[in-house]
Amino acid sequence: MRRHAQKRNMGAGAGMAGTAACDCWIQGMSLNASKSEARLTIDFLQRIGQSLSHGTFRHSSSAQSERAPPLQRHHHSELDNGSFTNNAAPSQDRAELRRQLAADKQREGTPCEDTSREDTTREGTAPSRPSWTDSAPLRRRTERKLGMSKSWTNLSPSYLLETLLANAPPGNEVRNNTAMIRSFRLPVVLMQMRLRHEAEADLENNLEILDLLPSETQWQKVMSIMYENGHAKEDLEYYLYILLGANDEERCRRFLEQDTLKPIFILNFLLRAGSSICNISTLDGLLKYFRDRSCSTGKDDRTNSIPERGTQTRSRLAMLNLAPDEFSRLMSRFANHCRRLEPRLLTTLADTVAQRIIWHQQSPDHPTKIYHVQCTLFNSALRTFASRASLVVRHKQVPNAYFWEAQRILLGMSDQLAKPLLVDKAGFKAIRAVLAGLPKNQAEIHSAMRHSQTWPPYLRPGDGMDEKMEPDETWTRTVRAGTMMQEAGFSKDQNDEALDILQGLAHDGTPAIQQRTPVNLKKQLRVWAASIKATRNAQEAWGRFQHPPEKGQKPGPLEYAAMFEKLFARDADPAVSSVPGNNSLNFPIQQEANLAEFEKARLRAPSVYELYEKMKLNGILPSGPCLRILVSNAESLQTAHRYLMQSTMPRHQWSSLLSNHPDPESLGEIPLDIFSAYIHVCARDIRQPRRKMVRAMRLIEARLGCEPRLSAAYLWEPILKNLGQHHLSLGISVGEQLQLAIHLLQRIQDCHGFPLSLFHRFARCLKSILRREVVTLLGDLESDDGAVKNPLSLLYDPDAREVQITQEPDPACEPPALDENEDETPLTLTRLATTRLKDLFDELVVEEKERQGLLRTNEVSQLDAMLLRRDPVSAPIVHDYMLFLAFAGEFKEMARVVKWLMHEWGQGQLIEELEALDEVPYEADMLDTLCVFRAFAEPMLEQATVDSVLEALNISLVGWTWPDDDLVQGYLDGRLEDEANKDLSEVLEWVRQQQRQRRLNRDTANTDEDDDDLGK
Structure with a gap:
């Protein structure tokens, strides 16, 4: 009984939902929050909490939607005119038809299709051994009867589509292998339709393909099966019309032309990771289709969407019967494209997810099963909206406010349910990651201004109200969310402790300097590195660097990266009001007056060169963030080359950077932040600046090419920044400098667009x-x-050329000649x-x-x-x-x-x-x-x-x-x-x-x- 009571206590408060929780974190955490308010928040969490054994939810089932009523038999004119056989055959005739098709295939000796499981790997990644024609095990009864596989064991539909459509034109081997597959799986049928059209249009050059494709009799039988599955010939032609668009924008336009249900695999293909959707209106149209087709709540909507022909409509109704994992996959892909093109659209996606969670309540499944599915989708969405994947790099204004708004919509929806949804440990981490990137609110700014000039930076009372506050009332929103996570029964790991330090609370309870830090959920944080970052200047950081959390612990690349960042930081301008932690600046602190010069020298932070040599002596090679910081702040190009050659970067990558004839493929393998740091060093190098800038531009063009890239702005910014230096230092005239600037503008705009x-x-x-x-x-x-010789004065006096020639004005007023x-x-x-x-x-x-x-x-x-x-x-x-x-x-x-x-x-x-x-x-x-x-x-x-x-x-x-x-x-x-x-x-x-x-x-x-x- 004691053990059960402990479980109940651990699970109490695990549900964190709704605007009440949002208000607790954003508004309720004010400077003058009282103990009763904090107690009310805990009572709220206990009220909505449920028993949670392990703190995570796993898919064990999926909610089934309402089944549509049986449809009447409908004879399509195009299929009943004799062009296809047995279109309206009864069930026994259809079974016989499939047996005949399997027998025909066996007589030809054509191997079964090579297939693969559901696409659980990253899209576009080819299998290690893509055998197209190996026999696949026929596990299902229908497969064994027909002798044709509907499952995929080696190749996924997405791989097939990307091979034939998304990438470069496929070779003859790929086309031949596709033609040899014998399957009534819809993607295979569509690809073979494409090959058949191409072969019939040019018979002389495609006789081999035509021989490998299913015979005319087989093809008619496959079309009959497609008809029985709810796909008439005009539907298949429309699907193929969508897939054969010149680019992804054209495919999406064709997809949205008709407001009808389409197979899910087409939408998955359009939203793949490598999709080149570039218009916001296109993405918004796809989001509207996703919302309308996945969140239909009325029976009339569903009945009207069901095709009248055919008896099997599983493919046609797939969007209305999305499994939870399929919906989560589409949600994740939509979120990636929203972050890439317009992060503000995440709130629209969050509305769709909230409606979908409510939509599950109409399922006839057991309430416990429905609740489980809802909680799983709820936590998956929280993690999705906290992810920074596909976000355009180095946003000066990362839209964390919209990330938080997307999560707040879900929390508000949960609060409106009769039984609020539970937040698992990953959900709490996602919420904390978003809160860490938000700007400081008024209470946090007030606390930041009260830090003492010593270390630890204890808070000094600013007014009478501050003296009456409890220590936990000055905690930041992220720290309080971590406390709620512990109250819900989840223990903190190293990432959580490091995030607490970055948000102003050390692991021993002493205060730190709150940092506005974007958090990547997929990257590991280290407590020691976080304590170095959560300081005000290099001297305080050096003190943290010399005192590891555990005795005998050795610093790694992350600790050195944090220390180098403090050493390279500029001093804050006293005339500008700024709060420590909002930017990478060194803020002054109070110096001890009674220290000897020797002691002051001992406490003083080392130089960059000294710290780098110490890092090498300890066997640490620069990599990742450490390498980026060193290269971007290198005093010369030669120093940057030394950092690169002594780093963990593969030789072929840094040698390509240093080469006069770089390899585009090797340049593409270099991490973008390190590549941009090297471009910045090249552009601002004072030795032969013209040559170095031209070389930097060639490196950018070699890596980017002419394909539209959202990262182009990140790479071209240092070029435009240093192009504004004196024209004599570049070795060109003012006219040539302006010509180069105009040329770059046109070049960037034509290839990649010109963002803000x-x-x-x-x-x-x-x-x-x-x-x-x-x-x-x-x-x-x-x-x-000189007044009459400089034509630049015409910029400010454009009417000066209108002086009449016959007037003979004062020479001092004569406009300069061009x-x-x-x-x-x-x-x-x-x-x-x-x-x-x-x-x-x-x-x-x-x-x-x-x-x-x-x-x-x-x-x-x-x-x-x-x-x-x-x-x-x-x-x-x-x-x-x-x-x-x-x-x-x-x-x-x-x-x-x-x-x-x-x-x-x-x-x-x-x-x-x-x-x-x-x-x-x-x-x-x-x-x-x-x-x-x-x-x-x-x-x-x-x-x-x-x-x-x-x-x-x-x-x-x-x-x-x-x-x-x-x-x-x-x-x-x-x-x-x-x-x-x-x-x-x-x-x-x-x-x-x-x-x-x-x-x-x-x-x-x-x-x-x-x-x-x-x-x-």
Whole structure:
């Protein structure tokens, strides 16, 4: 009895569900949370908890959906006109038909099809010995009667489809082996239909294929069996029409043309890992089909979807009778493509999963069995929405808010059920992984600011309320979720303890510095490495490095990687308010005043070189994150080469990086983060920078090719970043530098698209180029004769060329002459680059509007939604874009962008969220952007245009403060970039002076003409 009582106590509270739990983690964990609230949360968990023996659920059965009523016999005209035999035969005739088909096959001596089990391995991976024609064991009664296999023992349907359709055109051996298979499995029949069409279209070159395919009599019998399974000839032609699309986008378009049920294997094929779906609308259409066909709750929907012909409709009704494991497989594949294309669509997928879990309640199975299936799918979805697989690498704004919203939808659904679903250990880990990637909330920021300057960083009371709080009330959301996991009966492993340390609580109960760290559930965390990361600077990290959790433990690559990361980190800017743990910066701490110099030197962290030599002496070779950190921060290309050659990377990989003729296949094997780190070193190397940058571009093109790759932005960013350096250091002229930038823009856009990150980098690149030219222009203007020789002044005074030739104006006001070849002048190229960037801005805005139209209503905060948009709406990006427009002389465009910002940031709920914050986030602070407009655009625009901007500000609810003259002057004085901003202001003052002089000359000329007319 005691043992049973202990089991009940361990299982109590294991169910964590619904918005109540969400509120506990996000809202209830506030600074002033009381003990009664914490006790209420535990009572809630105990109320919904159920006995859980082992903490995990396993598939032992699947829920069966309602069986459709028997259908009436339907004779299809195309099949009853004599072209096929025995289409309407009774059951005994159909059995005889199958026996005849098997006998025909045996007389021909054709071996049975080579088949394989359900596709449990990764798609597209060929078996170790793909025998196409070996006999497969006939396990089922139907197989033994017919002599043809329906199971797959060596080759899966997905492998067959990818071999014949997804990859390069198949060779003759693959085609011949496919033609030799004798099966009435639908994928095989469709592939043989394709081969038959090709052979009949070109008989001279395909006689061998035609001989290997089933004979005409056999084919008619196979078509009859397909008809009996619910697939008429027009259905098979439509399935083949889908599969034979030129690419995956075309296949998906054909798939969605008809709102009918399709076999599951086609949807699985479209969602395979290597699928090249690239349009968000296409993915949304597939999600809608998945939701409509897998979550139908009414009998009318199901009855209407059943084909009227045939007696066997298993294949046609497969989408309505999805087994739980099949649904989970499709869910996982949809989630991979959502993370790859648009992570915000995960909330749509979560709605579908929630509806599917509710849909299981109508099953006639035993309630315990139904509950088991629901819990299994529930926990599988929690893990899926926490995965980072297929996520575009190095997102500056990883959409963790939408990951959490997807999990919250499932928790909310569970809370609405009569019996809340149980969360297993893997489900708790998935929830903690998502919470660890969320930004700090107000309570966590308050705790981070109270850390003492010593180690351990105990919390100092900030006000009277802090002194009354219990220690556990200051824990982060992730740590509290771990406590709930323990209360549910699950013990913590090394990964859990390491995650607790990264989230602010060491294993011995002392505080640590909370880190905003993305967690990969498939990677192992180490407690020692986590303790090194959870520090404020290199000195504290070195102290943790020298004190392992267990006596005698030796550091490994992860510990060295964490230490190298601290050594390479920059010092935090005291003028910028930032919280330790939000970024990789070194924050100052209080130094002990009574320590001797010897003791201070002993506590001081070693240099990178010293630590690297120590690592080599201990027999540790750089690999993984350690190698990436070393290469990306290498002081020279030679140092990066040394790191690569002394690492665990295979020789053929690093030798290909160093070679002048790299092997694309070897480059593709290099981990993407290490390859990108090497590209960054090549692009910023100061020795022969032009040669190194060209080499880096060739490496990227050799690895990526012309196929669309979402990782292209990750690799091209360092190239665009370093392309903006001085043209003399690259050994080219300004015109050639602009030409190269435009060429790269076109090249990347044609092959891979131009996402927001590259737009931002391209705007900064062009701004850097023009910034230096403005300094040169100002020097020309200050000289006696240089003012009329620099055509760049026409950027800011486009009407200067309209001066009448007959007026003979003042030479100082004469517009500068252009070169004979105007297409290659810096002025023309600057205008061309400006036009391209403006077009990119409009394209990003239109694309984001389309994405917003596909996203359904969710509970993600409006601020998080704004910061995760794919258009230039955040303050850092739009500020750089406005500065570029100012240096390019696009003042009217600046006014249009400011109006657009007011409209986007003027939403009522967003304004309320910003007003509730103690401090406006950096990404939402538009003061600098408004200062750019006032400093550069406002003096150059007509008064009517400026008034329209001010009127838009007054109408909008955005509540921005219009900067006064003192703020604008402070911006020009305090935000200098090599004096370029102030120089641009002086150039624009000179342009306005020239414009006033031209108007004065024009008025004087008109007055003289009037006087002459009066004299006559």
